[in-house]
Amino acid sequence: MTELTEDRRMSLASLRERAAEFDAIDPLARCRELFALPDGVIYLDGNSLGACPASVGASLDDVIRRQWAERLIRSWDEGWWETPERVGARIAPLVGAEPGEVVVGDSTSVNIFKLAIAGARMKPGRTRVVVDASTFPTNGYIIESAARLLGLVVTKADPRSLGDVLGDDVAFVMMNHVDYRTGELWDMASLTTMTHDSGALAFWDVCHSVGIYPLEFDSLGVDLAAGCTYKYLNGGPGAPAFLYVRAELQSEFDQPLTGWHGHADPFAMTPEYAPAGGILRGRVGTPPLISMLALDAALDAYDGVSLTAARAKTETLTTLYIDSVDALLDNDVEIITPRNPHHRAGQVSVAHPRAKELVKELSNVGVLADFREPNIVRQGFSPLYISHADAVRAAEALALVLG
Ligand SMILES: *Cc1c(COP(=O)(O)O)cnc(C)c1O
Numbered sequence: 001m002t003e004l005t006e007d008r009r010m011s012l013a014s015l016r017e018r019a020a021e022f023d024a025i026d027p028l029a030r031c032r033e034l035f036a037l038p039d040g041v042i043y044l045d046g047n048s049l050g051a052c053p054a055s056v057g058a059s060l061d062d063v064i065r066r067q068w069a070e071r072l073i074r075s076w077d078e079g080w081w082e083t084p085e086r087v088g089a090r091i092a093p094l095v096g097a098e099p100g101e102v103v104v105g106d107s108t109s110v111n112i113f114k115l116a117i118a119g120a121r122m123k124p125g126r127t128r129v130v131v132d133a134s135t136f137p138t139n140g141y142i143i144e145s146a147a148r149l150l151g152l153v154v155t156k157a158d159p160r161s162l163g164d165v166l167g168d169d170v171a172f173v174m175m176n177h178v179d180y181r182t183g184e185l186w187d188m189a190s191l192t193t194m195t196h197d198s199g200a201l202a203f204w205d206v207c208h209s210v211g212i213y214p215l216e217f218d219s220l221g222v223d224l225a226a227g228c229t230y231k232y233l234n235g236g237p238g239a240p241a242f243l244y245v246r247a248e249l250q251s252e253f254d255q256p257l258t259g260w261h262g263h264a265d266p267f268a269m270t271p272e273y274a275p276a277g278g279i280l281r282g283r284v285g286t287p288p289l290i291s292m293l294a295l296d297a298a299l300d301a302y303d304g305v306s307l308t309a310a311r312a313k314t315e316t317l318t319t320l321y322i323d324s325v326d327a328l329l330d331n332d333v334e335i336i337t338p339r340n341p342h343h344r345a346g347q348v349s350v351a352h353p354r355a356k357e358l359v360k361e362l363s364n365v366g367v368l369a370d371f372r373e374p375n376i377v378r379q380g381f382s383p384l385y386i387s388h389a390d391a392v393r394a395a396e397a398l399a400l401v402l403g
Contacts (some may be wrong), residue, residue, distance in 0.1 A: 004328070004399075008337065012396065014318070019388035022316050027309050029322025030243040031384040034301045042390045042397070045368045047208055047347050050234030050298075054308075059297035063290060066184075067286040078236045084261075084287050085280060087296050091242050094307065095206065095225065096216035101244055103282040104229070104292060105261075108207060108241040109138045111226040114255040114282065115243060116146035119201050119224050123171035126200070128153045130173040132166055132266075138178045139205055150225045159186045166198035172224070173200050177215075178208035181372055183347035185209065192220050201249075207231055212314050212346045212383060213309035217244055224249075231345065232382055233302075235295035241283050250278050257401055259284035301384060313383035315341040317349050321381065323348070323394030332402050336376065347380040350398075361401040367394050 004012065023029060036392040037043055043051055067075045079086075089099035106114075120129060132141050133156040140156075147154045157165045159175060166173070173195040178185050192202040201223040206215060211232030219223060225244040229235035245253045254275070260266045261283040264274040275281040295394040319341055325333065325348075333350040352358055352375060359371040379394060 008328055012392070014323050015392045015395075016150060016389070019392045020147040021322060022121050022320070022388040026313060026387070028216060028305065028313055028383050029387065031301060031305065032387065035385045037385060040366045042367045042378035043385065043393050044367060044381065044394060046234070046382035046385070047231050047378065049237060049369055050231055050382065051385055052217060052236070053234055053298045053301045055300060056236065056294050056297045060290065060294055063293045067169075067293075068299075080289055082239055083289060083292050083296070084283055087299070088279065090296070090299050091210075091229070093208060093242060094215065094233075094302065095227075095363070096214070096218050096220075097244055098218065098247060100278050101247055102242050102269065103251075103279045104242045104295070105287050106237075108205070108226050108228050109142055110257070111241050111243040111282075112139050112142045112205070112255055113146055113173070114284075115203060115226055115245075116143050116172070117150065117256040118245075118253050119172040119203055120146065120150050120152060122201060122249065123199075124173040124250050126169050127151075128155055128167070128170045130155045130157050130162070130170055130200070132159050132175045132186075133157060134176070134179050134181065135176050136205070136207065139174060139176065159191060162191055162194055166200065168179050168199055170198055170200040172203045174203040174205065176205045176208070177213075178206075178345040178347075180208055181349060181376055181378075182238055182346045183208075183349050185213075185343055185345040188215075188222070189220050190221055194380070197222060207344050208347070211302070212307075212310050213313055219248070222246065222316055229298075230378065232380075232384075233295070234298045234384075236291060236298060237317075237342055238288075239291050239295040239298075240288060245279060245282065246280075248294045250281070252261045253281055255282060257284045260287055260376070305384070310383040314346045315382040317383065317388060318344060318346070320388050321348050321379070321391040321395055324392050329400040329402060333377075333398070345377055346382065349374045349376050349378050352377060352402075356399060358398070362397055365400060369394075 004067040035051045087104040088102035092102045189262045195202040203224040206227040221402040238251045258273045262281045264276045337348045355375045
């Protein structure tokens with residue numbers, strides 16, 4: 001370990017003071033104890049796999065020992081069947097939607113497919129779809145395939161110049177609210193308006209903002225959206241994703257995976273498919289109840305959480321981390337996340353030629369982050385269980401491993 005210079009020790013002392021001041025008035029500080037995090041670990045990977053809420057174990061114990069082992073098939077009539085829409089209704093307020101606009105099930109990748117095909121079908125005659133050029137790969141792959149099925153052309157666009165590629169031939173614009181590599185947050189309001197002005201549907205992926213940002217789907221007029229539940233929402237590995245369809249569009253929501261759970265009368269077992277009304281037609285087949293009920297239990301951590309407070313804390317956490325990196329390190333790393341806090345979500349990404357090794361070395365000193373090609377260390381700051389003191393310590397750890 002290298003000694004800090006006198007100047008740096010002074011900076012560190014003042015950073016720690018600032019952290020203590022923020023932590024002392026943090027309305028979300030109480031949430032930390034809801035999570036079963038190991039001692040000595042600063043968990044900066046909640047943007048990839050959220051931490052485990054401590055209550056999930058007991059809830060799953062009930063799901064397995066009582067609901068499954070004792071109640072057996074009867075559990076389907078004792079709440080299991082409605083779980084996708086019931087859990088969807090719990091996510092609705094987190095995205096600024098009404099309960100009947102969100103349903104949980106399948107993965108984000110599968111939901112992107114359902115929404116892409118259904119979105120294109122809502123705009124017959126339009127021959128192009130637009131995807132942000134820096135999209136998380138799965139969204140790009142799936143939309144390419146959806147476009148190929150329907151004979152549409154995919155245009156990749158930089159969100160900064162979306163206006164240049166829009167036209168009256170575009171069916172929908174699918175954008176990631178947050179750039180998964182740099183952490184840049186796009187302005188959903190202005191991009192949605194611009195998309196609507198061209199007559200296209202606004203289709204958002206909110207995997208990296210749901211749970212840390214007060215999303216406003218209804219008031220912004222977002223048409224279609226999907227997001228993960230195992231990132232900031234802490235639903236557990238592979239927890240089912242959600243999809244949103246604006247209420248006014250649901251009667252036209254003609255999604256391609258016409259499974260029996262999306263049928264108007266599943267147990268009539270009719271030979272023809274007839275879609276259920278409303279968001280229920282977003283369902284496909286038998287959901288993974290154990291995962292879905294783990295998510296249901298995990299969402300308790302959001303009870304009473306103000307997303308405005310979560311957003312404010314994410315801004316102060318990431319600002320303090322960036323200030324600490326600036327103060328404690330020479331220019332050994334490049335911060336590639338926007339420095340304006342309004343233009344970033346919950347993560348700070350730093351570029352370094354040895355990024356892959358740095359992630360391992362950070363892990364050895366108790367800071368869990370992740371690596372993304374080609375040279376990026378990503379660190380996510382969940383406002384529910386990361387403190388400002390942790391943010392300063394994480395920067396100290398980076399200084400330490402960079403020697
Ligand atoms: C994490 C993430 C996914 C993951 O999709 P899965 O189907 O759950 O594997 C998709 N899109 C974005 C933007 C993501 O951040």
